[in-house]
Amino acid sequence: MNFTIASELRRILFLLAGGFLLSWYFNTLWPAVLAALAYIVFSTTQLVRFHRWLRQYPGNWEPPESFGAWGDLFDNLYRMLRKEFTARDELQQLITRAESSVTALRNAIIVVDKRGRLEYWNQAAERLLGFRSPEDHRQTFTNLVRDPRFVSYLQSGNFEHPIDLPSPLDDDVQLEFTITRFGAGEWLVVVRDVTRLHNLEQMRKDFVANVSHELKTPLTVLKGYLETLLDTIPAEQKRVLRALMQMSQQSQRMEALIDDLLLLARLEGTEAGQHTQRVQLAPILRRLRQDGLATDPEKNHELVLEVDPAAALLGDPAELQSAFSNLITNAVKYTPANGRIEVRWWEDDAGGHLSVLDNGPGIEARHVPRLTERFYRPDSSRVTQTGGTGLGLAITKHVLIRHNARLEIKSTPGKGSTFTCHFPSYRLPPQNEE
Numbered sequence: 001m002n003f004t005i006a007s008e009l010r011r012i013l014f015l016l017a018g019g020f021l022l023s024w025y026f027n028t029l030w031p032a033v034l035a036a037l038a039y040i041v042f043s044t045t046q047l048v049r050f051h052r053w054l055r056q057y058p059g060n061w062e063p064p065e066s067f068g069a070w071g072d073l074f075d076n077l078y079r080m081l082r083k084e085f086t087a088r089d090e091l092q093q094l095i096t097r098a099e100s101s102v103t104a105l106r107n108a109i110i111v112v113d114k115r116g117r118l119e120y121w122n123q124a125a126e127r128l129l130g131f132r133s134p135e136d137h138r139q140t141f142t143n144l145v146r147d148p149r150f151v152s153y154l155q156s157g158n159f160e161h162p163i164d165l166p167s168p169l170d171d172d173v174q175l176e177f178t179i180t181r182f183g184a185g186e187w188l189v190v191v192r193d194v195t196r197l198h199n200l201e202q203m204r205k206d207f208v209a210n211v212s213h214e215l216k217t218p219l220t221v222l223k224g225y226l227e228t229l230l231d232t233i234p235a236e237q238k239r240v241l242r243a244l245m246q247m248s249q250q251s252q253r254m255e256a257l258i259d260d261l262l263l264l265a266r267l268e269g270t271e272a273g274q275h276t277q278r279v280q281l282a283p284i285l286r287r288l289r290q291d292g293l294a295t296d297p298e299k300n301h302e303l304v305l306e307v308d309p310a311a312a313l314l315g316d317p318a319e320l321q322s323a324f325s326n327l328i329t330n331a332v333k334y335t336p337a338n339g340r341i342e343v344r345w346w347e348d349d350a351g352g353h354l355s356v357l358d359n360g361p362g363i364e365a366r367h368v369p370r371l372t373e374r375f376y377r378p379d380s381s382r383v384t385q386t387g388g389t390g391l392g393l394a395i396t397k398h399v400l401i402r403h404n405a406r407l408e409i410k411s412t413p414g415k416g417s418t419f420t421c422h423f424p425s426y427r428l429p430p431q432n433e434e
């Protein structure tokens with residue numbers, strides 16, 4: 001038994017025994033009654049002091065002076081409260097420190113609850129996005145950042161890449177939104193000012209677009225003269241004719257390169273439209289199959305096309321055609337003679353998918369992530385053989401981004417490659433709208 005309780009029991013026993021002894025000696029009950037009353041009064045007083053002390057906590061720290069079991073109770077409780085108070089104090093300091101460091105950040109930090117409402121934001125969010133405290137607390141995020149691109153980005157649920165948008169306060173300020181999911185469906189949104197980077201990127205795009213555009217006119221003149229010369233030089237002058245033919249071929253390559261550069265500049269430099277046009281895929285893919293077979297008839301490729309005649313996408317027909325054309329042309333270009341190429345379109349719960357599979361040379365895994373970079377080629381010796389511009393997959397990637405789609409590349413060296421375009425289901429037109 002606890003030492004304090006034992007001594008307390010001893011004290012009660014001693015008091016009552018004394019009272020009973022006196023009662024027996026004086027032959028009256030009074031001493032026993034008085035002893036019991038004394039103990040009751042003492043305990044009640046301690047109880048009242050205890051209650052008063054608890055009500056004063058944490059204003060008055062010091063516990064009331066007492067002894068015995070009551071004193072022990074006061075001391076133990078005092079130690080427990082003190083421990084809890086210190087822990088709470090430390091936690092509060094930690095929260096304050098975290099809060100002040102988040103406040104000092106130049107990037108906006110926003111916490112959005114699972115219903116899309118603002119739960120917390122720092123001062124930078126007020127500066128960059130114009131949030132007002134406390135009025136905007138629990139406001140829906142998309143009521144404050146209303147840009148349709150942002151709304152569809154949120155709807156897509158794919159936050160792998162951040163999105164750049166002008167600030168709702170100032171069109172000249174460019175912001176980058178990065179969204180991370182956490183907890184039970186909440187989002188942490190980090191917004192940073194990327195105006196300087198954006199301006200530099202814009203300068204680069206303008207430069208490439210302008211250079212390509214400026215090169216086009218002199219090249220057209222050169223090509224024109226070359227064609228005239230080819231028509232007029234007599235067939236006997238074989239060496240001159242061969243030189244002219246090569247010049248003409250190279251000028252055609254240059255023209256293709258400039259056209260691709262201009263197309264890429266246009267894809268990057270213009271806003272993607274809402275793309276609500278219904279694009280029938282079967283006629284496009286059939287035409288591309290014919291073109292593919294006609295490009296290199298000697299190779300005798302087997303080019304299989306599997307597409308539902310009703311297959312359709314919401315998008316830009318010219319852009320989609322050029323994206324698919326690059327994949328099919330590459331398959332034809334890189335697959336050796338008598339190879340097999342399969343072009344397949346299918347739909348499932350995730351959306352629509354177009355795959356171009358070949359049993360060509362394949363690509364080493366280390367090159368795959370870089371294939372969509374401009375002018376990236378795993379093997380530079382192939383360039384002269386194939387005569388590509390090195391921009392085909394970059395164009396495909398940009399077209400797909402503009403259609404909220406993505407390109408997946410799977411390849412095994414020596415066995416072949418599969419390039420698949422994955423379109424989200426909201427890019428598929430509603431069934432009844434035939």
Ligand code: ADP
Pocket residue numbers: 326330331334335358360361362363371372376377378379382387388389390391392393394417
């Ligand atoms: P290019 O004009 O060189 O074809 P692309 O951007 O279209 O430029 O392709 C980049 C590179 O990816 C090509 O140089 C080639 O090495 C590789 N590649 C693309 N498609 C295939 C394919 N079907 N099989 C093998 N390699 C391919």
